[in-house]
Amino acid sequence: xxxxxxxxxxxxxxxxxxxxxxxxxxxxxxxxxxxxxxxxxxxxxxxxxxxxxxxxxxxxxxxxxxxxxxxxxxxxxxxxxxxxxxxxxxxxxxxxxxxxxxxxxxxxxxxxxxxxxxxxxxxxxxxxxxxxxxxxxxxxxxxxxxxxxxxxxxxxxxxxxxxxxxxxxxxxxxxxxxxxxxxxxxxxxxxxxx
Amino acid sequence: xxxxxxxxxxxxxxxxxxxxxxxxxxxxxxxxxxxxxxxxxxxxxxxxxxxxxxxxxxxxxxxxxxxxxxxxxxxxxxxxxxxxxxxxxxxxxxxxxxxxxxxxxxxxxxxxxxxxxxxxxxxxxxxxxxxxxxxxxxxxxxxxxxxxxxxxxxxxxxxxxxxxxxxxxxxx
Numbered sequence: 200x201x202x203x204x205x206x207x208x209x210x211x212x213x214x215x216x217x218x219x220x221x222x223x224x225x226x227x228x229x230x231x232x233x234x235x236x237x238x239x240x241x242x243x244x245x246x247x248x249x250x251x252x253x254x255x256x257x258x259x260x261x262x263x264x265x266x267x268x269x270x271x272x273x274x275x276x277x278x279x280x281x282x283x284x285x286x287x288x289x290x291x292x293x294x295x296x297x298x299x300x301x302x303x304x305x306x307x308x309x310x311x312x313x314x315x316x317x318x319x320x321x322x323x324x325x326x327x328x329x330x331x332x333x334x335x336x337x338x339x340x341x342x343x344x345x346x347x348x349x350x351x352x353x354x355x356x357x358x359x360x361x362x363x364x365x366x367x368x369x370x371x372x373x374x375x376x377x378x379x380x381x382x383x384x385x386x387x388x389x390x391x392x393x
Numbered sequence: 394x395x396x397x398x399x400x401x402x403x404x405x406x407x408x409x410x411x412x413x414x415x416x417x418x419x420x421x422x423x424x425x426x427x428x429x430x431x432x433x434x435x436x437x438x439x440x441x442x443x444x445x446x447x448x449x450x451x452x453x454x455x456x457x458x459x460x461x462x463x464x465x466x467x468x469x470x471x472x473x474x475x476x477x478x479x480x481x482x483x484x485x486x487x488x489x490x491x492x493x494x495x496x497x498x499x500x501x502x503x504x505x506x507x508x509x510x511x512x513x514x515x516x517x518x519x520x521x522x523x524x525x526x527x528x529x530x531x532x533x534x535x536x537x538x539x540x541x542x543x544x545x546x547x548x549x550x551x552x553x554x555x556x557x558x559x560x561x562x563x564x565x
Contacts, residue, residue, distance in 0.1 A: 213503060213505050214503060215502075215503055215505070215506070223502075223506050223509060223510075224509070226510070227509050227510055227512075227513045228513075230510060230513040230514065230517070231513050231516060231517065234513065234514070234516075234517040234520075235517070235520065238517050238520050238521045238524075239524075241521070242521065242524060242525060242528045242529065243528070245528075245529060246528055246529055259466060263462065263466045266462055267459065267462060270455065270458050270459065270462065270492075271455070273492060273496050274451060274452075274454075274455040274458075274496075277451050277496045278451060281451065370496075370497075371497050374492050374493070374496045374497045375497070377492055377496075378489045378492050378493060381485050381488050381489050381492070382485055382489065384465075384485070385465065385481035385482055385485050389465065389466065389469045389477070389481045390469075390477070390481055390482075
């Protein structure tokens with residue numbers, strides 16, 4: 200059981216281990232995906248002041264609760280990474296499980312929101328605002344699910360004493376998912392006063 | 394043997410880029426988060442030959458993030474546009490920088506990664522700049538925008554027969 204990765208897996212030009220370099224490239228490509236959506240939404244939002252009335256139908260409380268859940272899960276995954284660095288793999292598995300639980304909590308709150316909104320007639324096809332809302336939050340929720348699955352696999356590996364360095368990689372991905380939500384929250388929930 | 398090799402490699406990298414970390418702190422100072430510098434202690438060590446992991450006070454960062462979240466929710470309740478802009482979006486940027494810098498360790502990562510991410514953000518800026526004149530302007534030298542046509546037929550919200558009060562918000 201070792202935290203060191205073989206020297207052969209390190210990129211000689213950047214000096215960064217291949218796995219970590221790879222996950223940063225994933226994050227970079229995700230920036231363009233989410234960023235493209237956010238830029239498009241922002242442009243339309245600036246042009247359509249009346250979207251403020253539609254944004255007022257989203258629940259700030261539930262959005263804030265989800266932000267708190269994601270920030271807490273980011274905290275737990277960084278503690279998992281710290282545990283690995285300090286050679287405490289059992290603690291790392293525990294923190295990874297807490298993070299997965301956080302992701303699950305996020306999805307439960309999100310599904311409550313979706314149910315309430317759809318039952319009030321605000322669906323994907325209600326207006327352009329709601330199309331943006333469902334596509335952006337839906338894509339984000341898909342990333343949350345993907346992160347939970349990846350974290351489950353990594354936790355299993357850590358339990359078996361394998362690929363400990365992947366805790367950091369899955370953490371970087373999870374933090375990115377958190378950062379995306381940090382921007383979606385004000386755009387879709389608390390900017391209704393603008 | 395491998396640990397020795399990786400540790401010496403980390404030391405060598407540190408000698409090659411002596412001001413990398415201070416440059417990162419400088420960038421954060423510029424964004425008004427200088428007081429967070431005490432969160433990162435000066436003692437650093439090489440961990441597993443990966444990269445230098447500083448001793449970051451993660452609970453303190455988490456506490457600040459929660460406080461900022463509270464401000465970003467309560468600020469817009471005052472009803473002033475400027476305050477809403479600052480508390481909602483300004484604080485979102487600070488929160489994102491804190492998560493990226495301290496939780497993702499971008500502040501301590503090789504500068505190559507920062508350039509990679511900034512390049513992506515630059516492309517987004519190009520996207521915004523090239524499309525904005527077309528979307529935001531209503532008329533130009535030789536063109537005038539037609540009135541917006543409804544894209545969808547917006548249905549009336551489904552009324553709940555048991556609910557006698559009519560409410561606009563889905564959550565009221």
